[in-house]
Amino acid sequence: MIQTYLKEINNKETNPILVSLKLYAEENNVPIITDEGIHFIKQIIEISNAKKILEIGTAIGYSAIQMALSGCHVTTIERDEKMIELANKNIENAKLSDKINVIYSDALELDEHELGIFDLIFIDAAKSQSINFFNKYKSCLKSKGIIITDNLLFHGLVVEEIKERNLRQLTRKIDNFNHFVVSEEEFSTYIYGIGDGMSLSIKRM
Numbered sequence: 001m002i003q004t005y006l007k008e009i010n011n012k013e014t015n016p017i018l019v020s021l022k023l024y025a026e027e028n029n030v031p032i033i034t035d036e037g038i039h040f041i042k043q044i045i046e047i048s049n050a051k052k053i054l055e056i057g058t059a060i061g062y063s064a065i066q067m068a069l070s071g072c073h074v075t076t077i078e079r080d081e082k083m084i085e086l087a088n089k090n091i092e093n094a095k096l097s098d099k100i101n102v103i104y105s106d107a108l109e110l111d112e113h114e115l116g117i118f119d120l121i122f123i124d125a126a127k128s129q130s131i132n133f134f135n136k137y138k139s140c141l142k143s144k145g146i147i148i149t150d151n152l153l154f155h156g157l158v159v160e161e162i163k164e165r166n167l168r169q170l171t172r173k174i175d176n177f178n179h180f181v182v183s184e185e186e187f188s189t190y191i192y193g194i195g196d197g198m199s200l201s202i203k204r205m
């Protein structure tokens with residue numbers, strides 16, 4: 001399989017903190033970003049010279065730590081108390097407390113104007129709310145800034161006929177986001193099949 005081939009040929013993660021976070025996430029079903037997804041983001045960071053990042057959805061802090069290790073300052077928002085505890089512990093462990101600001105809040109209730117302006121926004125929280133996150137936080141983005149949104153293919157379920165009602169509603173919302181994001185005129189956007197499906201949107205002005 002192509003995925004296996006790519007996994008074998010690409011360089012493996014060697015940072016012991018990141019390796020152990022990946023293991024923890026796998027064992028505890030925490031949906032952290034794929035290797036392919038985080039490499040995509042890290043290379044976008046490098047090419048675009050992004051320094052200030054806003055992340056919606058911290059979980060255990062894996063992607064925030066990865067982005068901070070790429071030389072960025074990361075503000076990350078999480079609403080789950082248990083995740084906040086784990087993220088803070090992991091970030092301290094990685095000695096990145098001065099590079100990552102974890103905000104314990106529902107991202108839909110926070111006053112976004114207090115956060116400042118960012119070079120890049122990574123939306124990776126409740127999949128049903130992506131349009132709301134996008135519309136709320138786009139004002140925190142600099143001109144020519146980038147918004148990356150994750151999980152747009154939802155393990156491929158977005159193209160399946162789903163019988164179960166809640167799941168069908170969720171996949172419809174993801175499909176709605178996908179149509180919304182490619183037609184948002186303030187941004188130039190393309191959806192990629194990277195990881196679990198990611199959109200890259202560049203603010204035109």
Ligand code: SAH
Pocket residue numbers: 031032033056057058059060061062063064077078079080083105106107108124125126129
């Ligand atoms: N970005 C992480 C994974 C995030 S998983 C990584 O790749 O390492 C998604 C997280 O978003 C979950 O921990 C969930 O609690 C959080 N979340 C979902 N909806 C949210 C909201 N409205 N506000 C803040 N956090 C939210």
Ligand code: MG
Pocket residue numbers: 031032033124150151
């Ligand atoms: Mg994700």
